[in-house]
Amino acid sequence: MNQLSANLYHLPIQQLCTLVKQHFPAHEYHFKKHAILLKDADHNLTGTIRLPLHFILNEDLSIVTGQARVLYISMESGYAAVSMMEGVENVYHTTFGAYMTRKKQGFSQIKYLKKKGKSRAGSRVRLAETIEFFEKINLTLTELLETYSIDRLALNCNTTLMPYLYQSKVKCPFEKNDPRLYKIPVHIPQSNFTQLEAAIKKLKAPTLFYEEPNKRLMEPLIVAGV
Numbered sequence: 001m002n003q004l005s006a007n008l009y010h011l012p013i014q015q016l017c018t019l020v021k022q023h024f025p026a027h028e029y030h031f032k033k034h035a036i037l038l039k040d041a042d043h044n045l046t047g048t049i050r051l052p053l054h055f056i057l058n059e060d061l062s063i064v065t066g067q068a069r070v071l072y073i074s075m076e077s078g079y080a081a082v083s084m085m086e087g088v089e090n091v092y093h094t095t096f097g098a099y100m101t102r103k104k105q106g107f108s109q110i111k112y113l114k115k116k117g118k119s120r121a122g123s124r125v126r127l128a129e130t131i132e133f134f135e136k137i138n139l140t141l142t143e144l145l146e147t148y149s150i151d152r153l154a155l156n157c158n159t160t161l162m163p164y165l166y167q168s169k170v171k172c173p174f175e176k177n178d179p180r181l182y183k184i185p186v187h188i189p190q191s192n193f194t195q196l197e198a199a200i201k202k203l204k205a206p207t208l209f210y211e212e213p214n215k216r217l218m219e220p221l222i223v224a225g226v
Helices: 013-023 109-113 121-147 162-166 193-203 212-224
Strands: 003-007 028-030 035-039 045-050 063-065 069-076 079-086 089-097 152-156 181-183 207-211
Touching (some): 003 212, 013 035, 013 063, 013 212, 045 212, 069 121, 079 121, 089 121, 089 193, 152 193, 207 212
Parallel strands (some): 152 181
Antiparallel strands (some): 028 035, 035 045, 045 207
């Protein structure tokens, strides 16, 4: 069944939370996903509201702050972008690049190592750049986390690269199970600042997700958000 969505950008968060409490008394706030789970009287899931990360909420949907400091990290083979937001303002960003991809084959040196090894000169160069790539990223992240109090860590990274982030000689400044971690739920075509900024812009608006049979239940939210 196709999932429908509605952008609730024009609906203030306080009003949104009030409407949820009124029409979905069995709701639940999911911290890891930073989302409100909308449930019916029988506690069946009827919809989900993805919340903007710059808001911090308590379990009772009371707003703690709308100026959360969020560190966004997007990585792919040879490219990475980091952006720090305070509320809706970008206060820091940087990018990283490395020669990690075999030009003819089009896949990264990490994947190649699993197939052929690292005997050729070009492979050794790419491997060295791969190691340095993750070390530089972790150095930057360490400096930011030591300097600022970060509320959430928003991460976009495929499973192939994750071990290299955590096994780098320069230790990753957060653990795999850090409660602040948040998987960026929108597609980022390339890990550069322009694409990361576009993703952050999308995440600034609360978004409602539901299925067609539950559309009538969602009308109080959809109408208010128009």
